Amino acid sequence: MTEELLRELKKITPEEEELLSGRQEIEKTLYMSSGANIIDARKLLEAGKMIQVRPHTRFVHFPKHTHNYIEVIYMCSGSTHHVINGEDVILKQGELLFLSQTATQEIYPAGLDDIAVNFIVLPEFFQYGLNMMEPEENQLRSFVIDCLRGENQRAGYLHFKVSDVLPVQNLVENLIWTIWNRQPNKRRTNQATMGLLFLQLMNYMDKLETDESSGEQKLMISVLSYIETNYRDGELTELAESLHYDVCWLSREIKRRTGKTYTELVQAKRLSQAAYLLTATGMSVLDVALAVGYDNISYFHRIFQKKYGMTPRKYRISAK
Numbered sequence: 001m002t003e004e005l006l007r008e009l010k011k012i013t014p015e016e017e018e019l020l021s022g023r024q025e026i027e028k029t030l031y032m033s034s035g036a037n038i039i040d041a042r043k044l045l046e047a048g049k050m051i052q053v054r055p056h057t058r059f060v061h062f063p064k065h066t067h068n069y070i071e072v073i074y075m076c077s078g079s080t081h082h083v084i085n086g087e088d089v090i091l092k093q094g095e096l097l098f099l100s101q102t103a104t105q106e107i108y109p110a111g112l113d114d115i116a117v118n119f120i121v122l123p124e125f126f127q128y129g130l131n132m133m134e135p136e137e138n139q140l141r142s143f144v145i146d147c148l149r150g151e152n153q154r155a156g157y158l159h160f161k162v163s164d165v166l167p168v169q170n171l172v173e174n175l176i177w178t179i180w181n182r183q184p185n186k187r188r189t190n191q192a193t194m195g196l197l198f199l200q201l202m203n204y205m206d207k208l209e210t211d212e213s214s215g216e217q218k219l220m221i222s223v224l225s226y227i228e229t230n231y232r233d234g235e236l237t238e239l240a241e242s243l244h245y246d247v248c249w250l251s252r253e254i255k256r257r258t259g260k261t262y263t264e265l266v267q268a269k270r271l272s273q274a275a276y277l278l279t280a281t282g283m284s285v286l287d288v289a290l291a292v293g294y295d296n297i298s299y300f301h302r303i304f305q306k307k308y309g310m311t312p313r314k315y316r317i318s319a320k
Contacts, residue, residue, distance in 0.1 A: 056116035062107040078114030094163025103156035129195030232293040
């Protein structure tokens, strides 16, 4: 992060001055509208805004609470200790934490150099970014859909350990800078940046941790991460062996939990990757088919047209 922006975020706020002067707990009226421990978006968002950033308040313990918005936390420097749905989560520099509306959070006091930025996000802000994502099963897309519906039954939080992923760092810093400096007429730009962030994070599902209380959730993360990396030639038998499961049992579980077979999930990933290569590269249709794992070009044409309603060549022309 740029030194200038980091200096701005590190400044002691009036609220923090009171804490350093002896105040022992948060001022609830700054965050909550009633006796319930629900942090209210109306207290933190300006009228008409769908997203806002604010530095995390240091030097104080935040007792258990929920939010009536989606919170995204980015750790600029240092670390913070959270307890989310009863689980300890240590957020380190460069990492991202997504919290659903139903997640219960507690935060231990942070020090002077523990600088985190909180994104206060209304669910509808994510709609544009969701439209940029391929309609295939993955943990991030499911989380966003649940947040838009206000359900959040599958995961309370997503913890992305992406400190070494430069595109993610650049996109997050762009969001912070644009919102912090109150750039005019930037709603659509910020929504598109969030969509690009989603697309980047989808490439790093192996760096994701979420609620460990759900064994089902952990299993599907492993399955989808395997497909993300090995869609060209990965075999269900190999996956089952690596996870120490019987292959027939795993096949049934994938179908039960996603509504699709392993082969259908792989095919969806292959075709979405093919669509990307057709629009982003000059590769021939034959080379694209081979690159995503199809040796039979006629079969590739047939299933591609079935999914996208046009041949690969027409898809490329249409995109241009």
